[in-house]
Amino acid sequence: MFPVFPDGYVEVVGEYYHQAAIETLLRPTLNGEGVSAELTLALVPEPDNPNGEGAISVRSEGLVLGYLSRADARRYWPVVARIVASGYQVSVLGRVYAYKRRSYDGKVEISADVTLRLPEPEAIVPLNVELASGVLLPKGNSLQVLGEEDHFDHLFNYVPPTGEGFLLLELRRGTKQYKNGSTKDMVFVYLDGEEVGQLSGQSGGHYLPTIRHLEDFGKKTMVWGKIKGSALSASLTIHGAKSHELSDEWLDAQPTASFDLVPESSTYDLPDAYKGAKRTNRPCQARPAPRAGAGDGGSHAFTSSAGGLQGDASAGHAPTTSIPAGTTSAPKPPGRFSKILMWFALVIGVLGLFAEPVGATFWLLVSLITRLYRRRKAAKFEAHRRHDAFSEG
Incomplete structure (x- = not known):
């Protein structure tokens, strides 16, 4: 897949x-x-x-x-x-x-x-599709990668001509040491084996359980990334589901992102x-x-x-087009007669509301039924037209 x-x-x-x-x-x-x-x-x-x-x-x-x-x-x-x-x-x-x-x-x-x-x-196709390999997280909300400006020399190689594209990024668990000697687990972002930034402590905490879980299986944690940039700078975001958003089905399957196109x-x-x-x-x-x-x-x-x-046309393929069995003709758009009847019945019904309520109600019902008929016929015709947008070009 x-x-x-x-x-x-x-x-x-x-x-x-x-x-x-x-x-x-x-x-x-x-x-x-x-x-x-x-x-x-x-x-x-x-x-x-x-x-x-x-x-x-x-x-x-x-x-x-x-x-x-x-x-x-x-x-x-x-x-x-x-x-x-x-x-x-x-x-x-x-x-x-x-x-x-x-x-x-x-x-x-x-x-x-x-x-x-x-x-x-x-x-x-992700910009680095043939170099990425690991278990790909489902799409999640966008999170900004911090410190990517310090890795622009590497990111510059991935900025597409359009200025925006998708990547497969790796999330790795690491340790950050503070001046007072304390340490904290952090999540660092890698692109094809080279660090390109990190997540904030709060954001990274949502991914640490997943990274540890996949590490136990000897697998890498991959996530969708979006790069936006120019010849002067680049911005990087990740789009991956957090640990509490993963389903049991996904955890069992652990879908691998490794493609050879x-x-x-x-x-x-x-x-x-x-x-x-x-x-x-x-x-x-x-x-x-x-x-x-x-x-x-x-x-x-x-x-x-x-x-x-x-x-290439292959043998036995006649110049025919396809519709489901049982369909014999193309739907037609609503006709002029039904339109005239709808408005005629509406006018007669409105004008007769006070003089003859029973008769007026009948004509209003005729107008309503005709309107519903026209709407359904128009919907059927539009569906057929949209289908033929492919079959006839």
């Missing part, structure tokens, strides 16, 4: 087409309150997706919940493909919200929204991963012809270019 620092927000598209998976995951009740969950989700590149090259699905427990939009998939494909080609699963934190309702035609539907805590593509390249060999059905109700553009030397149907090499992501 390759954990990603939870920073920023990216909206997932196509949840409408994965209602069964979301219902299995969250179990919302009909007409009940919405169900929300913070989950660890996986980003899975799908080189064999017939919707188009460069599709990245969002999954939980193997279930597809949606996709990155086409625009986001273009940006994230190179780094996600590199990580997966190295043998790791890209793991991100996300929020899944869902509620169950009955539509105007009597069908039960799941309305859902999936949001990822995903930084910019260039910040997904393949070199950056314009192409990566990826396994097939698409799970969807195929639709034939509407045509789409033909896929590119296979290039010479392309692999077989079991894996694909993908190239990133200025024009977007271009993939």
